[in-house]
Amino acid sequence: MGNQATCRKVKYIVSSCLAGLKTRYDGTDSLCEKVRELVKDGVAVPFCPEQEGGLPIPREPAEIVGGCGRDVLYGNAKVISQQGRDVTEK
Secondary structure, eight states: OOOOOOOOOOOEEEETTTTTOSOSTTSOOOOOHHHHHHHHTTSEEEEOHHHHTTOOSSOOOEEEESSOHHHHHTTSSEEEETTSOBOTTO
16 A cells, blocks of 8 residues: 555644734734745644634724733623723623
């Protein structure tokens, strides 16, 4: 069997925007050539948790206030938009 196909297994999940996909809040990317190569080589798959969670692209910038992501999940912190709107529930 001299002609066996080489199969690479996915080893990494990487940020979609680092892979060059335009998934950032402002509709741009944060391309990292090394990450793009990993995806191209089939050892990484791109993933955007904000997009998968239903947030639109583009969307207004927002920051966690009063803690970290875990605090938001437990109701102890909020996500506030640049305009001052509470967007925690989105």
